[in-house]
Each structure stands twice: as structure tokens, then as C-alpha cells.
Amino acid sequence: MTAPVPEPKEERLARQVRFLVEVDRLKEVLRRNYLADGSRVETTAEHSWHAALMALVLAEYAEAPVDRDKVVAMMLVHDIVEVDAGDTFLYDREGQRDKAAREARAADRLFGLLPPDQGRELRALWEEFEAGETPEARFAKSLDRFAPLTLNVASGGRAWLEHGVRREDVLRANRHTALGSQALWAYMRALVDEAHARGYLGD
Amino acid sequence: MTAPVPEPKEERLARQVRFLVEVDRLKEVLRRNYLADGSRVETTAEHSWHAALMALVLAEYAEAPVDRDKVVAMMLVHDIVEVDAGDTFLYDREGQRDKAAREARAADRLFGLLPPDQGRELRALWEEFEAGETPEARFAKSLDRFAPLTLNVASGGRAWLEHGVRREDVLRANRHTALGSQALWAYMRALVDEAHARGYLGD
Numbered sequence: 001m002t003a004p005v006p007e008p009k010e011e012r013l014a015r016q017v018r019f020l021v022e023v024d025r026l027k028e029v030l031r032r033n034y035l036a037d038g039s040r041v042e043t044t045a046e047h048s049w050h051a052a053l054m055a056l057v058l059a060e061y062a063e064a065p066v067d068r069d070k071v072v073a074m075m076l077v078h079d080i081v082e083v084d085a086g087d088t089f090l091y092d093r094e095g096q097r098d099k100a101a102r103e104a105r106a107a108d109r110l111f112g113l114l115p116p117d118q119g120r121e122l123r124a125l126w127e128e129f130e131a132g133e134t135p136e137a138r139f140a141k142s143l144d145r146f147a148p149l150t151l152n153v154a155s156g157g158r159a160w161l162e163h164g165v166r167r168e169d170v171l172r173a174n175r176h177t178a179l180g181s182q183a184l185w186a187y188m189r190a191l192v193d194e195a196h197a198r199g200y201l202g203d
Numbered sequence: 204m205t206a207p208v209p210e211p212k213e214e215r216l217a218r219q220v221r222f223l224v225e226v227d228r229l230k231e232v233l234r235r236n237y238l239a240d241g242s243r244v245e246t247t248a249e250h251s252w253h254a255a256l257m258a259l260v261l262a263e264y265a266e267a268p269v270d271r272d273k274v275v276a277m278m279l280v281h282d283i284v285e286v287d288a289g290d291t292f293l294y295d296r297e298g299q300r301d302k303a304a305r306e307a308r309a310a311d312r313l314f315g316l317l318p319p320d321q322g323r324e325l326r327a328l329w330e331e332f333e334a335g336e337t338p339e340a341r342f343a344k345s346l347d348r349f350a351p352l353t354l355n356v357a358s359g360g361r362a363w364l365e366h367g368v369r370r371e372d373v374l375r376a377n378r379h380t381a382l383g384s385q386a387l388w389a390y391m392r393a394l395v396d397e398a399h400a401r402g403y404l405g406d
Contacts, residue, residue, distance in 0.1 A: 013261075013264070013386065013390060016260050016261060017353060017390075019260065020253070020256065020257055020260060020353070021239050021353060021354075021357050023253075023256070024238055024239040024240075024253065024354065024357075025239075025240070026252075027238050027245055027246075027249045027253075028238065028240075028242070035227055035230050035231065036224050036227040036228075037227075037228070037231075039231070042230055043230075043246075043249060045248070045249040045252045045253065046230045046246060046248040046249055046252070048252045049229075049248045049249070049251045049252035049255070049279065050223070050227065050230075050248065052252070052255060052275075052279055053223065053226070053279050053280070054223055056276055056279060056280075056325075057219050057222065057223060057317070057321060057325075058216075058219060061216070069272035069275070069276075072255075072272070072275060072276065072279070073259055073272075073275065076252065076255055076256050076259060076275070077256070077259075114260070118260060122259075122260075150220060150223070150224060151224075151227065154224050154227075183216065187216060187220075
């Protein structure tokens with residue numbers, strides 16, 4: 001048996017840059033929800049920044065103690081697979097069906113661009129998020145819902161009105177937020193009630 | 204003397220959300236550099252995500268050992284002041300002149316929206332970045348230059364051609380990258396040579 005051949009350093013950096021330039025396309029994936037001012041929908045890259053910043057600011061509300069830095073890193077990579085798989089609207093039942101398979105293929109390709117050690121590290125973060133079983137993943141999933149809901153209310157419910165979303169759809173689709181944070185879920189329920197009272201959500 | 208009155212918990216979360224919704228406007232600040240595919244310029248929120256991801260992936264190239272998580276957090280907040288102060292193009296000498304004063308006023312207002320303990324924490328991160336004296340800040344500044352340069356080359360030098368940027372302007376404006384990372388600076392110089400050879404940069 002021979003020792004594994006070390007990767008030349010320049011090739012390592014070249015792979016890392018290839019990955020970073022490839023995932024630049026996350027700036028072109030459009031989500032359904034609007035910016036707070038309602039001027040346009042946000043890109044997944046913008047959402048990823050906002051959600052990571054939320055992890056930094058809101059970590060104290062996690063249901064179980066979390067490694068805040070790990071949640072931040074998770075938010076940075078949680079949607080990278082959308083470069084290949086696109087964004088699937090929470091209320092699109094058809095798209096939700098094959099979402100997992102599409103995203104697993106995307107993860108193979110995208111994280112595979114990195115040097116193996118880093119590909120494994122970032123993919124593990126994404127898989128942990130997807131599985132939603134650790135305190136960090138549960139809280140990350142709460143933030144992933146908290147972010148668009150807050151923007152939907154701020155923008156006058158524009159995305160909800162366009163897609164005819166009902167109050168009970170929002171409550172059902174977001175209820176697992178409570179697993180990651182009872183405090184954020186309570187805040188979201190109050191926002192939903194307010195949005196419903198204002199006519200942003202149907203019955 | 205009386206003990207300080209503890210902030211009601213709901214008021215604390217309300218302040219945090221006010222800050223998070225306010226900085227949503229970073230998604231509307233346009234930078235000068237284009238996406239890798241040249242289709243449009245990027246927003247500062249998108250740049251902040253990309254730079255934070257770069258901190259995660261490229262930390263091994265920092266000139267002095269860095270706390271990677273701290274660099275990631277720094278990238279998330281390093282441009283928040285642009286919500287009020289706008290983006291100042293690196294090669295705009297006029298705008299660079301009063302940039303510091305405009306950004307300090309923005310920091311007062313924006314970080315002031317947060318509960319005081321968090322306002323102080325995030326502002327300190329931003330000030331550390333601006334001062335550029337710690338290993339983390341030096342490396343963060345390197346990434347802040349590495350990101351647009353990589354995209355400029357990938358997009359066929361579009362921003363440089365539009366603004367008539369010369370090879371020596373790029374080398375002068377970016378040379379402090381070496382303080383944070385000799386390795387990234389060497390890579391950037393090779394990219395600049397390539398860009399110059401292809402006619403993306405003038406003499």
C-alpha cells in the first residue's frame with residue numbers, strides 16, 4: 001500500500017475557487033417571497049445572508065442551547081443545492097414531492113467540486129440541516145421560516161395574496177418552527193394573526 | 204442606587220426584528236461588479252453571503268491563524284452601513300473621501316436599533332473590520348477584495364471595461380490583500396495578469 005498522494009496546493013485553491021464561482025449562481029435563483037418593501041422577490045443568496053445574520057442575532061431564542069457559529073455556517077450552505085435544483089415553494093405540493101431526490105443530486109455535484117475534506121464538511125452541514133434532528137438544525141429550520149414570514153408581513157402579504165395562501169396553510173406549514181424555538185413560533189403566530197386581520201391571508 | 208431595569212423580553216425581540224427588517228435594504232444596494240455570468244451587478248446582501256461563504260472555505264490561507272467563525276460573522280456585518288451610506292466604488296476617489304464619516308453615522312443609527320448588548324457586539328465586529336489590525340480583520344479585507352476580483356475576471360472584465368480601470372489601478376487598490384493572505388494575493392495577481400492579457404484591463 002502506498003500513502004495517499006497529497007493534493008498540490010494550487011490545485012486545492014483552484015478547486016475551491018471553482019466551487020465558489022459555481023455557487024455564485026445562487027444569486028440568480030428567485031424565491032417566492034418579496035423584500036420587506038415589496039419591490040421585488042429576493043434571491044436565494046440574499047435569503048442565505050439574511051438567515052445567517054438572523055442566526056447571529058437570534059440564537060438566544062433556540063429551544064435547546066446551540067453552537068451559534070455552527071447555525072450561522074448552516075444557514076450559509078443550507079440552500080446551495082438550489083443552484084441545480086431551484087427553489088421549491090413551500091405551498092407547491094407537486095414540487096415538494098421530488099425535492100429530496102433533486103437536491104441530493106445537486107449536493108453530489110456541487111459539494112463534489114470542493115477538495116474532498118471540505119466537500120465532506122459542507123455536505124455534512126447541509127445534511128444535518130435537512131435531517132433537522134440536532135438542536136442546531138432545528139433552530140436553523142426555525143430561522144428558515146422566520147425570515148420569509150417576517151418579510152411577507154412587512155411587504156403587506158404580497159406573496160401570500162398572489163398565491164392565495166390561507167391562514168391555516170401558513171400555520172400548518174410552519175408549525176415545526178416551534179421545535180427549534182417556541183419564542184420565535186409565538187412571535188410568528190402573532191404576526192399571522194395580524195396578517196389575517198389585515199386581510200393578507202385568506203380563511 | 205437601584206438595579207438596572209431588565210428589558211422586557213418581547214421588547215428585546217421586537218428591537219431585534221426591527222433591525223433585521225431594516226437591514227433587509229442591503230438587498231437593494233447595488234455594487235459595481237457583475238455576477239460571474241455578467242448578467243447583472245450584484246447586491247451588497249449577495250456579496251455579503253458570498254464573502255461569508257469564502258471565509259468558511261478559504262480560512263486556511265489566512266496569513267496568521269484566524270478564528271474562522273469570527274471572520275464569517277465579520278463578513279455578514281461588514282457592509283451593513285451601506286443601508287444608509289450606499290456602496291462606494293473602489294476607484295471613485297471623490298466618494299472615498301467622505302466615506303468614513305457617512306459610514307460612522309450609519310453605524311450609529313443601524314446598530315443602535317438593536318438591544319444595547321448586541322448593538323455593541325456587532326458594531327465592534329464592524330469597527331474591527333474597518334480598522335484592519337487584527338488577523339481576522341486583515342483576512343476579512345483580503346476576502347472583500349478577492350470576491351469581486353474573481354467575479355470581474357469570470358464575467359469577462361465587464362465592470363473594469365465599463366469604468367476604464369487599468370491594470371495598475373487594480374494592483375494598487377488591492378495590494379493590501381497581501382497583508383491578510385499572501386496566497387490569495389498571489390492568486391489574484393495571476394488573475395490580473397490573465398485579465399490584462401485578455402484585454403479586460405487597460406495599461
